[in-house]
Amino acid sequence: KAEIVLLGVKPQMVLPVLRGLGVALTDKLVVSFAAGIRIAQMEVVTPARIMRVLTNTPSAIGRAASAFASGPRATDQDREKIRRMFGAIGLVVEVDDEQIDAVTALAGSGPAFVYAMIEALARGGEKMGLNKQVSLQLAAQTALGATEMMITSGKSPEELIKMVVTPGGTTAAGLRVMEERSVAAAVADAVEAATKRGQEMARENL
Template identity: 55%
Template sequence: MIRGLLLSKVFGRDEIIASQPVPELAEELRRDTGITVVAGNAEVVRAGAIIFIGVKPGVVLPVIEETAGDLNGKLVVSLAAGIRLEAMEAKASARFMRVMTNTPSAIGRGATAVAPGSRSTREDVSRVLEMFNRIGAAVEAEERHIDAVTALAGSGPAFVYTVIEALARGAEAEGMPHDVALTLATQTALGAAQLAAESGASPDELRRMVITPGGTTAAGLAAMEKLKTSEGLMAAVQAAAARGREMATS
């Protein structure tokens, strides 16, 4: 996310400070991004106007407890799956929000949902939405939908990569060289996604534009239907969402 914010010029390098207690990782982050990296969370919280918590879910509440005094009254954005706003708001008097984004945000192509907490203001929501719209597409969502967002947007890139890989392997099975197959599969997914985003047509309408009755696309789609490909992708999203709910109660 830091790389996306820098790439899109949302913030300059001198406007971001991050904490990383592992010296080797801190040096790597400093070298790769040019931002200020310190060892402790307290220094970041005291210096920052907007605090992003980007740690593993099990560490979120301890980090908030550790810095609660300095967090009070500040806008705090949690990027972690599974940790509810109510739990965070019980630890500090900050204006908490939850944001779920994904790895393509690093190149300005992220998919992000923003869920406001009970203390966050409409100005807070607008500010965070504007920020994440600069590194992709961002929408406001109710917190009860965040587990589904985590599954669709957060885990979704892995599902898409699996589809790209499978398309390439299918072409390889027909004798195509690996690098050629992967290039064509990746560009096909990229172009199809861009057309879906910009055309205003539904996925079903776009799919019908490609199909000729009795043709190659129809044969391929019939094979996908036989193997229940759509059901498998739906099940992947639902399983990921269920895991997010489990994490919230563990």
Template identity: 80%
Template sequence: MSGKFPRTQPAAWRPELCDASEKAPNFCGINELVRDSASFQNSTQVKKHSLGFIGAGKLAGSVIRGLLLKNFCEPGAIVASEPNTETRTRLQNELGISFATANTEVVEKAEIVFLGVKPQMVLPVLRELGGTFADKLAVSFAAGIRIAQMEAVTPARIMRVLTNTPSAIGHAASAFAGGSRTTDQDREKIRAMFSAIGLAVQVDDEQMDAVTALAGSGPAFVYAMIEALARGGVKMGLTKQSALRLAAQTALGASDLMITSEKSPDDLIKMVVTPGGTTAAGLRVLDERGIADAIADAVKAATERGQEMARENK
């Protein structure tokens, strides 16, 4: 859109494009990228404690919740280590997963080990565990730590997954990348797992900083936009509760329509706009304030920060 929002006559409304029961439209190949988790569940039995999490904080906890919500595995298939007592107690009580007393126990029990620690702790944890990771698949959630950096300090097969907190409700946007030791089966297992809790796409490791900015940080940018919409509603007389609910539902509906439609964002905007109408007036203000460029610049800034983190952790 070149930083501008179109203000032209809306295109003809075609309701059949939004009826998922009549056809399975494919916006930007999304339907081809979303895979059913059955491919992993049917071909590889999910054994007790086959999934391990070193660190079970906000992001890792969201992934665990999503996997259980979507019945990808049973609570007994997950073992985790987490230093925060409050977090351990909450997840044990709410989800029924088990916790190990040491990271080595997680690696010993799990077939796939997810690293949910802070970026600056990824390499130290891998070094600490050393040879215990031999013949294991280790998957890092961390921003800014390259696969090559991790492969240099561990014998594990390394992958990266960048995902986001909506994974907790099965609406994650995830990207995964494999390393020099990962197998096709490794990649398909990870694709199946993260397709079970949302959208999963395969990218190159070099693209992960952009994924971190767009999908990882993206929910915060969307929340900021929702809050701004609601604040505008409050200024115009709505209660805060009503404004927030309306703004959030509007964002949800618009996103769902785009995903299930064959139309581009430009086309969908045109469907809402009437020349000289209310939407056109609002979009004109967004253009004048450079909102579209500001959002794109936010993604750029977050991407560049990820690149800086990679250099800092060499």
């Protein structure tokens, strides 16, 4: 009787599960959370309308970054339902199916990348003599405050950086080291690597 079926199985199980459900999915909207399984692949084995959704672990506290893609059978009403459903737990955007791999890397894997940056900030504080717990608390709150300031102000990261930096000051010295060590490039490369892995998974499941 359900109008929407949420499919949360491992990628290699998606197509077998859809085949097994067969005509029971006629006139149903199936929402898949699996990485690497394209909408076109799913539509071959089921009569259902198909959408894909990627969300992330901050959904547990209502701060998700989610994206959805819809297949040709999906309706405007389907899209609106998904917007409302995932909008209730945070930000939700619409993308093309082929962009889900990039979303998986940026938003899905992104929390781990952010945690790694927070941990690195905290280690820097420890190195300079701060207590481990205090250093971690300050690093986490700094990341939270900076993120909320960017979202609420509408300013770009570049504009906000300029608001913090004083020529010849402490922030400028730290940013210079980050540039020398190519920190920004490394983070961008991490997103690229995660995206490519998602694309590999899609090919493996053809």
